[in-house]
Amino acid sequence: MPNNKTLPNYAPGLEGVIAGVSAISKVDPAGDELLYYGYKVSQLCERSSFEEVCYLLLNEGRLPDKKDLENFRGKMSSERNVPAEITDYLCKMPKEAHYMDILRSAVSLFAHFDKQTEDNSKAAELAKSIRLLAKVPTVLAARVRVLRGNKPVSPHQSLGHAANFLYMVNGEEPAPDFAKALDVSLICYAEHGFNASTFTARVAASTLTDMHSSIVGAIGALKGPLHGGANEKAMYMLREIGDPAKAEKYIRDKLAKKEKIMGFGHRVYKKKDSRAPIVKKYALKLAEKSGEKKWHEMSDIIERVLMAEKKLFPNVDFPAAVLYYLLGLPIEVDTPLFVVSRISGWCAHVMEQRADNKLIRPDQHYTGPEAREYISIDKR
Numbered sequence: 001m002p003n004n005k006t007l008p009n010y011a012p013g014l015e016g017v018i019a020g021v022s023a024i025s026k027v028d029p030a031g032d033e034l035l036y037y038g039y040k041v042s043q044l045c046e047r048s049s050f051e052e053v054c055y056l057l058l059n060e061g062r063l064p065d066k067k068d069l070e071n072f073r074g075k076m077s078s079e080r081n082v083p084a085e086i087t088d089y090l091c092k093m094p095k096e097a098h099y100m101d102i103l104r105s106a107v108s109l110f111a112h113f114d115k116q117t118e119d120n121s122k123a124a125e126l127a128k129s130i131r132l133l134a135k136v137p138t139v140l141a142a143r144v145r146v147l148r149g150n151k152p153v154s155p156h157q158s159l160g161h162a163a164n165f166l167y168m169v170n171g172e173e174p175a176p177d178f179a180k181a182l183d184v185s186l187i188c189y190a191e192h193g194f195n196a197s198t199f200t201a202r203v204a205a206s207t208l209t210d211m212h213s214s215i216v217g218a219i220g221a222l223k224g225p226l227h228g229g230a231n232e233k234a235m236y237m238l239r240e241i242g243d244p245a246k247a248e249k250y251i252r253d254k255l256a257k258k259e260k261i262m263g264f265g266h267r268v269y270k271k272k273d274s275r276a277p278i279v280k281k282y283a284l285k286l287a288e289k290s291g292e293k294k295w296h297e298m299s300d301i302i303e304r305v306l307m308a309e310k311k312l313f314p315n316v317d318f319p320a321a322v323l324y325y326l327l328g329l330p331i332e333v334d335t336p337l338f339v340v341s342r343i344s345g346w347c348a349h350v351m352e353q354r355a356d357n358k359l360i361r362p363d364q365h366y367t368g369p370e371a372r373e374y375i376s377i378d379k380r
C-alpha cells in the first residue's frame with residue numbers, strides 16, 4: 001500500500017486543503033485574531049451582543065442599525081416557543097440520553113412543524129435560521145429543568161438571548177454579569193470557517209437538501225470530542241483532578257501515556273486561540289464573584305505544563321467549560337451551548353453554499369483489490 005501521506009493532491013483530514021470559498025470568517029494571521037466578516041471577535045464581545053452577531057452572520061456581513069436590531073431581536077424572541085408535543089416528547093427520553101442527541105432530535109422534529117422546511121429560498125432560509133436559533137435554547141433549558149425535577153419555564157419575551165436561556169434554566173432573571181459572560185461565550189462560538197460541523201452542514205446543503213437536515217448533520221459532527229465535545233470533556237477532567245495540587249502530576253501522567261488533553265490544540269491556530277483569553281476573562285470575573293477559584297488555579301497549572309511540554313495552548317473550549325460551570329450549568333450542556341451559538345454560523349454557511357452551489361463530492365484514493373472473479377460459496 002502506498003504511503004498515503006505522499007500521494008499527490010491528498011492531505012489526511014483535508015489539512016491545509018482549500019475545500020470551498022467563503023466570506024464569513026477568517027483567522028487574521030496578524031495576531032491570530034478571529035474575524036467575522038472582517039470584524040474582530042474581541043471587539044464584538046466587548047461592544048455588541050450575540051443577537052447583533054447573528055444578524056451580521058445571517059445578513060452577509062451587514063451590521064444592523066438600531067431599528068434592524070430591534071426588529072431582529074423581536075423576531076427571535078417571538079419564535080422562542082416550541083410546540084408542546086416536541087418539548088413533552090424530548091423531556092420523556094431516557095434521562096441518560098446525551099443532550100446533543102436530544103438537540104439533534106429536536107431539530108429533526110422542528111422540521112415536521114415548520115411550514116417552510118422544503119422551501120430553500122433565501123427569505124425562507126433566513127426565517128428558518130431565526131427559528132432554529134430561537135427554539136433550540138428553549139428545548140435545552142426545558143430538558144435541564146425536567147432532569148432536575150422541575151417543570152419547564154416559558155421563554156421570557158423581553159430578555160436577550162443569553163439572559164433568557166439562564167432565565168429558562170433557573171426560573172429567575174440572571175444577574176447582568178452572568179448574562180454577559182454567557183453572551184460573550186456565544187459570540188466566541190458563533191462561527192469558525194470550514195470546521196468539521198460547518199463543513200458537514202455545507203456538504204449536506206450542497207445536495208440541495210433542506211436547512212434542518214444540514215443542521216442535524218452538523219450537530220452530529222459537533223458532538224465528537226475532537227470538536228465541540230471537548231468543552232465538556234475538559235470540565236469532567238478538571239472535576240476528576242479536583243485539587244490544584246494534583247493537576248501537574250495528572251497532566252504529566254496523561255502526556256506520558258500519549259493521551260490527548262481536551263481543550264488544548266487546534267487545527268487552524270498554531271500559536272494561540274485568541275478566543276480563549278476573552279472567555280477566560282469573563283470566567284475569572286465569575287470566579288472572583290463566587291470565590292470559587294480552584295478551577296482557574298488548576299487551569300493555570302495545566303496551561304503551563306502543556307505549553308512547556310508540548311507547546312500546546314488552550315482553545316476556546318477550555319475556559320468555556322469553566323465559565324459554564326461557574327454559571328451553575330450542568331456539564332452535559334457545555335457542548336449543546338456550542339450548538340445554541342454555532343447555529344448562526346452553520347445557517348450562514350448553508351445560505352452561502354446555496355448562493356453559489358456545486359455538489360461537494362471529492363475523490364478518494366482506492367486501496368482495495370482490483371477487479372476479480374466472484375467465487376461461488378461452495379468453492380471458498
Ligand SMILES: CC(C)(COP(=O)(O)OP(=O)(O)OC[C@H]1O[C@@H](n2cnc3c(N)ncnc32)[C@H](O)[C@@H]1OP(=O)(O)O)[C@@H](O)C(=O)NCCC(=O)NCCS
Pocket residue numbers: 013225226227228230259260261262263264265266267268310312315316317
Ligand atoms: C484539535 C485537534 C484535533 C487538532 O488536531 P490536528 O491538527 O489534527 O493535530 P494532531 O491531533 O495530529 O496533533 C499534532 C500533535 O500534537 C499533539 N496534540 C495535539 N493536541 C493535543 C492535545 N490536546 N493533547 C495532547 N497532545 C496533543 C498530538 O498528539 C500530536 O503529537 P505527535 O505529533 O507527537 O503525534 C487536536 O489538537 C486535539 O485533539 N485537541 C483536543 C481536542 C480539542 O480540544 N478539540 C477542540 C478543538 S477547538
